[in-house]
Structure formats: structure tokens, C-alpha cells
Amino acid sequence: MTGEFERISLFTAPFEKGGGGVVAGPGDDCALTRPRPGWLLVSKVDELVEDVHFSAAFRPEEVGHKALAVALSDLAAAGATPRWFLVALGLPPGFPDRRLAGLAKGMSALASRTGAILVGGNLTRAGALSLTVTALGEAREGEALRRSGARPGYELLVSGSLGGAALGLRLLSKDGGSRRSWRRSWRRSAAVRSQLTPEPRVGLGTIAGRYAAAGIDLSDGLLQDLGHLCERSAVGAELYEENLPLSPEVKRLGAEGLELALGGGEDYELLFAVAPERVAPFVRAAKRRGESLTRIGRIVEGRGIRLLGKGGAPLPLPASAGWDHFR
Amino acid sequence: MTGEFERISLFTAPFEKGGGGVVAGPGDDCALTRPRPGWLLVSKVDELVEDVHFSAAFRPEEVGHKALAVALSDLAAAGATPRWFLVALGLPPGFPDRRLAGLAKGMSALASRTGAILVGGNLTRAGALSLTVTALGEAREGEALRRSGARPGYELLVSGSLGGAALGLRLLSKDGGSRRSWRRSWRRSAAVRSQLTPEPRVGLGTIAGRYAAAGIDLSDGLLQDLGHLCERSAVGAELYEENLPLSPEVKRLGAEGLELALGGGEDYELLFAVAPERVAPFVRAAKRRGESLTRIGRIVEGRGIRLLGKGGAPLPLPASAGWDHFR
Numbered sequence: 012m013t014g015e016f017e018r019i020s021l022f023t024a025p026f027e028k029g030g031g032g033v034v035a036g037p038g039d040d041c042a043l044t045r046p047r048p049g050w051l052l053v054s055k056v057d058e059l060v061e062d063v064h065f066s067a068a069f070r071p072e073e074v075g076h077k078a079l080a081v082a083l084s085d086l087a088a089a090g091a092t093p094r095w096f097l098v099a100l101g102l103p104p105g106f107p108d109r110r111l112a113g114l115a116k117g118m119s120a121l122a123s124r125t126g127a128i129l130v131g132g133n134l135t136r137a138g139a140l141s142l143t144v145t146a147l148g149e150a151r152e153g154e155a156l157r158r159s160g161a162r163p164g165y166e167l168l169v170s171g172s173l174g175g176a177a178l179g180l181r182l183l184s185k186d187g188g189s190r191r192s193w194r195r196s197w198r199r200s201a202a203v204r205s206q207l208t209p210e211p212r213v214g215l216g217t218i219a220g221r222y223a224a225a226g227i228d229l230s231d232g233l234l235q236d237l238g239h240l241c242e243r244s245a246v247g248a249e250l251y252e253e254n255l256p257l258s259p260e261v262k263r264l265g266a267e268g269l270e271l272a273l274g275g276g277e278d279y280e281l282l283f284a285v286a287p288e289r290v291a292p293f294v295r296a297a298k299r300r301g302e303s304l305t306r307i308g309r310i311v312e313g314r315g316i317r318l319l320g321k322g323g324a325p326l327p328l329p330a331s332a333g334w335d336h337f338r
Numbered sequence: 339m340t341g342e343f344e345r346i347s348l349f350t351a352p353f354e355k356g357g358g359g360v361v362a363g364p365g366d367d368c369a370l371t372r373p374r375p376g377w378l379l380v381s382k383v384d385e386l387v388e389d390v391h392f393s394a395a396f397r398p399e400e401v402g403h404k405a406l407a408v409a410l411s412d413l414a415a416a417g418a419t420p421r422w423f424l425v426a427l428g429l430p431p432g433f434p435d436r437r438l439a440g441l442a443k444g445m446s447a448l449a450s451r452t453g454a455i456l457v458g459g460n461l462t463r464a465g466a467l468s469l470t471v472t473a474l475g476e477a478r479e480g481e482a483l484r485r486s487g488a489r490p491g492y493e494l495l496v497s498g499s500l501g502g503a504a505l506g507l508r509l510l511s512k513d514g515g516s517r518r519s520w521r522r523s524w525r526r527s528a529a530v531r532s533q534l535t536p537e538p539r540v541g542l543g544t545i546a547g548r549y550a551a552a553g554i555d556l557s558d559g560l561l562q563d564l565g566h567l568c569e570r571s572a573v574g575a576e577l578y579e580e581n582l583p584l585s586p587e588v589k590r591l592g593a594e595g596l597e598l599a600l601g602g603g604e605d606y607e608l609l610f611a612v613a614p615e616r617v618a619p620f621v622r623a624a625k626r627r628g629e630s631l632t633r634i635g636r637i638v639e640g641r642g643i644r645l646l647g648k649g650g651a652p653l654p655l656p657a658s659a660g661w662d663h664f665r
């Protein structure tokens with residue numbers, strides 16, 4: 012194990028340097044950046060802690076990827092384009108250089124693909140491995156999305172598919188992550204991959220501000236996160252059960268799959284409330300960027316979330332989804 | 339102990355809401371801010387961890403104060419005016435609400451005094467109490483300070499006095515922080531207070547960009563931090579021993595006090611390299627703001643730091659200061 016400055020160099024080595032409005036990056040007391048005119052968005056601080064947010068089943072590259080992905084997903088939900096980010100690492104005593112390099116590799120690959128530039132961070136001793144990321148992004152004035160912009164009559168659109176990350180977590184937990192042969196076969200499952208390395212919807216985020224009225228990313232699960240959005244907007248919502256885009260592995264589970272799609276967290280898909288006349292243009296613009304958007308419901312007056320089956324008959328909400336204060 | 343959302347409310351309650359260029363604060367996926375034209379400065383991520391960076395001798399209010407102070411000191415060293423900050427809290431299981439409120443009280447008092455606005459954060463479980471702060475500030479274009487701006491012939495100016503925080507740490511460590519009566523008497527010592535609640539030189543930071551060419555804050559100790567500045571600027575430095583502004587308690591310790599002033603960390607004073615013709619105006623402008631600046635040395639060609647006694651005779655650098663790679 013090397014000294015503190017060597018470890019910082021080891022970590023920062025694979026990240027791209029300079030450009031992107033950075034006047035001075037890591038190494039000074041502060042990073043110096045030049046924002047474009049408009050709004051600056053600062054992601055909430057997202058912290059991943061070993062054994063709380065990820066297990067030994069995760070490879071270091073996957074932990075590094077996920078820590079940044081979660082922060083970029085926050086920016087995307089707000090309609091922001093990522094610019095800069097900071098990362099604070101808490102490393103347990105004796106943490107091997109090889110694993111530190113793995114964290115950096117996974118994180119830098121996602122950073123370079125999404126145009127997010129590392130501008131600073133910190134390295135400290137900790138009881139358990141932890142990664143704390145704060146990301147900064149920009150939006151044109153008036154084009155950033157908040158949770159509070161949903162109005163009755165607006166449609167609910169969700170990106171990608173639902174329930175995969177929760178199923179992946181279940182598959183990983185079953186086997187404890189101790190056997191190498193299992194690890195390899197797990198990774199063939201799309202559900203497991205979406206748990207290990209969720210892909211933040213960065214491209215969708217950069218256009219969402221032009222079409223949507225409110226946005227949130229699905230970290231706690233569709234019902235919980237839709238609940239947050241409704242609460243902030245002082246509205247209710249209806250969900251169309253047969254429209255929910257379950258991933259194929261999740262769909263095969265039947266009722267249990269529906270529970271995962273409604274209550275399972277960590278999909279990091281984006282949920283938007285969109286005025287009816289903007290739905291079609293938004294869906295088309297997303298498609299041009301290779302992103303799918305599915306109409307899964309609508310905003311209504313009042314409070315609470317209702318799940319509707321075929322023909323509009325109300326269905327019971329699964330009790331396990333942990334959102335019963337919204338009923 | 340209350341639930342997660344209640345604890346977040348409990349923590350954020352004493353902080354000022356809105357204003358200060360904040361379009362949307364905590365509660366959304368992102369904070370939405372409106373930067374002024376110019377440069378945006380992002381402090382390195384500063385993390386305080388219980389038993390690593392602070393002990394049980396600290397009251398919660400003092401921990402909250404110090405976590406923010408350290409980040410604001412980074413901004414001040416870079417010549418930035420604080421605008422916004424984020425805080426990630428890692429709380430051990432069973433952490434009492436009363437202590438959480440104490441952290442918030444100490445931090446919000448400093449925030450409101452310095453104009454820094456809480457715009458987001460995170461709360462997570464952790465093995466030990468930890469506070470991670472990232473602060474954002476602004477400077478006029480071209481007026482931010484970096485470590486790399488020092489040139490031979492520039493004078494070295496330091497704010498306040500040196501060695502107090504290290505002496506305070508020593509006093510606190512002696513008694514382990516277990517006896518309440520001791521705690522009260524400790525707090526009469528200015529050295530102990532500068533360890534517990536260092537005052538970031540925020541006012542000085544807001545004017546420093548007009549006068550200084552390089553800046554750094556003293557977190558690791560004068561010799562180490564001056565070493566960082568010299569390394570970045572590719573220069574050496576001379577320090578005048580008799581000019582070093584030792585705090586009275588530190589001065590009384592003689593040679594040991596000098597060691598604390600040179601090698602002891604956490605003073606969170608600011609060190610600037612200033613072109614000779616700008617020294618007098620800088621000192622006057624600082625004085626008008628109630629801040630003292632002392633000329634303690636100058637930048638020279640070459641590498642390394644030399645300590646000079648009366649008449650310019652070189653003095654040995656104390657071996658305990660942990661910077662001998664600069665000799």
C-alpha cells in the first residue's frame with residue numbers, strides 16, 4: 012500500500028484532464044471552473060457505503076461506475092447536462108492499490124462517456140469503503156426540471172424498463188458473492204447488470220428540460236419516487252398496470268415481477284410529468300437519441316397513487332412496496 | 339430516534355432558506371442555483387470523521403462548526419466569496435437527535451455569519467459519525483488564487499497567529515475529554531478554542547484576489563502547506579523566525595512553540611504570496627476588515643524552505659514537523 016499522495020495520483024490517473032470549462036482541477040484548494048450563462052445544478056450528495064449500498068459481489072470497477080452513475084442520474088432527472096464532479100473516498104486500512112485502481116477505472120470510463128470531468132475530491136481513512144460523489148451540471152435558464160412542476164392532466168412517462176435492478180439485487184444476495192464461477196454467470200443476466208452498473212440516462216436528461224414539466228429519477232422505486240413527485244406538486248397520480256415497461260426477466264415473475272417494478276429501487280430510470288401536447292415530440296426526440304419513453308399513467312387532482320388494470324378497474328397496490336402512506 | 343425524513347428536517351431546520359441565488363434548495367434531486375458571471379470555485383471535499391479528525395472532547399456544535407469552517411477556509415484561500423454548500427452526514431446507529439440538532443446549530447451559525455447557504459446533502463448510516471462538506475464560491479474572472487502563482491521576490495503574508503490549534507489538540511488529548519469540569523476550563527484557552535472552532539478567514543478571502551498572486555490555507559501546518567505552494571509554483575522560500583506570529587500560549591512554550599507554529603496543523607490561517615508593491619495596500623485593506631496579516635518570509639529561486647534567524651543566519655528546521663523532504 013502506497014502513501015496518501017501516491018494513492019491520490021493512482022486514483023486520478025485514468026481521468027481526463029483539463030478542457031470542459033475547467034480552469035484548474037484537482038490539486039489546488041479549490042477547483043476553478045467557468046460556468047456557462049444559465050442555471051447551475053448541484054446533485055444531492057450521493058454516498059455509497061460497502062455492505063449498505065453495495066456488497067462484496069461488486070467488482071471495484073462496478074462500484075466506481077455506480078457511485079458516479081447515481082449522481083449523474085440526479086442531474087439527468089433535473090434536465091441538466093453534466094459538467095464537473097467531486098469524489099470523496101473513504102478507504103479502510105489496508106485497502107489494496109489494485110482495488111483503488113479498479114474504482115477509478117470504472118468511474119473514469121463512465122465520466123469520459125458522459126462528459127463529466129473530475130475536479131476534486133478527498134481521500135480519508137474509514138471503517139468501510141465509501142464513495143461520496145457530488146456532480147455539477149448546467150441547464151439553460153428556465154429549462155431545469157423540479158419535482159414540483161406536475162399538474163393534473165399531465166402524462167407520466169418513464170424511461171427504459173423497471174424492476175431489473177431489484178431482481179438483480181435479489182439474485183446477487185442469494186449467493187453471497189463468494190463464488191467466482193457464480194459471479195460470471197450472474198453477469199449474463201441483464202437484471203444483475205442493471206443492479207451492478209446502472210446506466211444513467213444522461214442523454215435523455217439533456218433534452219428533458221425542453222419537453223417535461225417535472226422529473227425525478229427512480230432510486231427508491233416507482234411508487235415511492237412518484238409519491239415524492241406528487242407530494243411536491245400537491246397532486247395525485249394514476250398508473251396503468253398493463254403499460255408498465257417490465258424488463259423481460261422481471262415480467263416472467265408475474266405478480267412478483269409487478270411488485271419489483273412498483274416497489275423495487277435502484278432502476279435509475281427517469282420519470283417525467285409532461286403536458287399532453289408535448290408528449291409526442293418528447294417521445295420522438297428521445298427515440299432519435301436511442302432512448303425509449305413509455306406512457307405509464309397520468310397526474311390527477313387530489314392525493315395518492317392508484318393502480319389501474321385493464322378497462323380502468325382499480326388494482327390493489329402490493330403491500331410490500333413500502334409506500335402505503337400514499338394510499 | 340426518529341425516521342430518515344424527520345432527521346433530515348431536524349438537521350435542516352436552523353439553516354436559512356432561499357435567497358442568495360438559490361432557485362431551489364434541498365428537497366429536489368438537485369439544487370438549482372444562479373451563478374454570477376465569473377468563475378465558480380468548488381472546494382475540495384472535506385470530510386471530518388469521529389476519532390480521526392475530532393474526538394469525544396468536541397461538542398456537537400463544535401463539530402458542525404468545524405466541518406463547514408474547513409471548507410470555507412479552502413474557498414477563502416482561493417480568493418472566493420462563499421455562496422452555497424452541501425453536507426453529507428454519516429450517522430452511527432442510535433445517534434441521538436439532540437446531538438444531530440447540535441451539529442446543525444453549530445454549522446448553521448457559521449453559515450449564516452458567512453453568507454453560505456445550504457443547498458443539499460445526504461444522510462446515511464455509518465460506523466462512525468462523519469461530516470463531508472463541499473462548498474461553492476465565486477470570484478471575479480481572473481481574481482481567483484491558485485497555489486501556482488508565487489514568483490521569486492514575492493513576500494509571504496500569513497493571517498492571524500500560528501500553532502494554537504496544535505497546542506489545543508495536545509491539551510485536549512491529554513485529558514481524553516471525559517470530564518465535564520475539565521471541558522469547561524479548557525474552553526477558556528484560546529488555543530483549545532482554535533482547535534475546536536477555527537474561524538475561517540472568509541472576509542480576507544473575499545479581498546485576497548485583488549492583491550495576492552497565490553494562496554493556500556494552513557491545514558497541514560505552515561511548513562507543509564508552504565511546501566505545497568512552493569512545489570506548485572516551482573520556487574523555494576525563506577521564513578523569518580522572529581516574524582512568525584505565534585499565539586501567546588504558543589510563544590510561552592519557547593522552542594516547542596516554534597515547532598507547533600511550523601509543523602502543527604489545523605490553524606486554518608491563510609498564507610499568501612504577494613508581489614512587493616501590493617503588500618502595503620493588501621495589509622491596509624485587511625486591517626480595515628479587522629484582519630491582521632504578517633510578513634513572515636519571501637519566495638526565492640530554487641527549491642526548499644529555509645528558516646532564517648536574526649541577521650539572516652539559517653536555523654535548523656525542527657525534525658518533528660514532517661516536511662523534511664523539503665530541506
